[in-house]
Amino acid sequence: MLKKLAAIGLTVGALVIAAPVAANAADDYTTPPGVNVDDPIVDICEVSTIVFGPGWFAPSETVSVSVSGYNAGAASVSGNTASADGSLVLSFRPPSDAQGNYAVTFTRTQTEGGNGPQSYTAQVTVSTSSSSGCHHDPVIAAASGTELPLTGATELALTGGDVSPWVLGGGAAALVAGSALVAVGAARRKRA
Known part of the structure; x- marks a missing residue:
């Protein structure tokens, strides 16, 4: 029973950590x-x-x-x-x-x-500002700061490595708990 719990705990911990790693393995789809x-x-x-x-x-x-x-x-x-x-x-x-x-x-x-x-x-x-029109001086450079803001409406999805700290913490806790169960199982086997 203890071995099964340890195996499940280690598997869950590995999967929680492996999912974000696999998602960010190749970033060519975000370029x-x-x-x-x-x-x-x-x-x-x-x-x-x-x-x-x-x-x-x-x-x-x-x-x-x-x-x-x-x-x-x-x-x-x-x-x-x-x-x-x-x-x-x-x-x-x-x-x-x-x-x-x-x-x-x-x-x-x-x-x-x-x-x-x-x-x-x-x-x-x-x-369509009030000062614009075809009669303005074309030699004057356009004002800086005319970039479009990032609104999320037309840009590509922001798919960086942002993972919730709760997910990482849960995965780490599951990994530690699984490791502790394995250690306890090994110690019980030595005593028996």
Whole structure:
């Protein structure tokens, strides 16, 4: 009976500690795609640049780009052909009467390995402050701190090694209790 309790205690302790270790064994699923939106918040008539890293698209691929948002048909995009290494730099300029959010969707036209078309959507927000407009001086740099806050709505899941201290403490306690039961069992066997 004591051996069974000891085995169960050690097994539970090992499983409690092994689960977080296994979950964090490979972190390649948490790495973000090689895409960067240089200016996710722009004023009216300013340009946002969306950059895809090498290998995202096929070399010299013409990428289908669509824009959705208020008066999206008047928005302009340029640079929808991938370079020789598969990278892409696209400039997005919202319309002069822009308001709110714009979704710029990129869809691969060439498929590799039969995977079918792949797409990516970048979000650009147009600020409608009272001082913005197409008549402002384009030489003046945009204010710093225009990054989007981490709201959890559109970002990848934060999957770091955060494990509750209660789970770790419980696993450690189960491991200690199991070890104590094994020691007690060994001592009883020596006396008998």
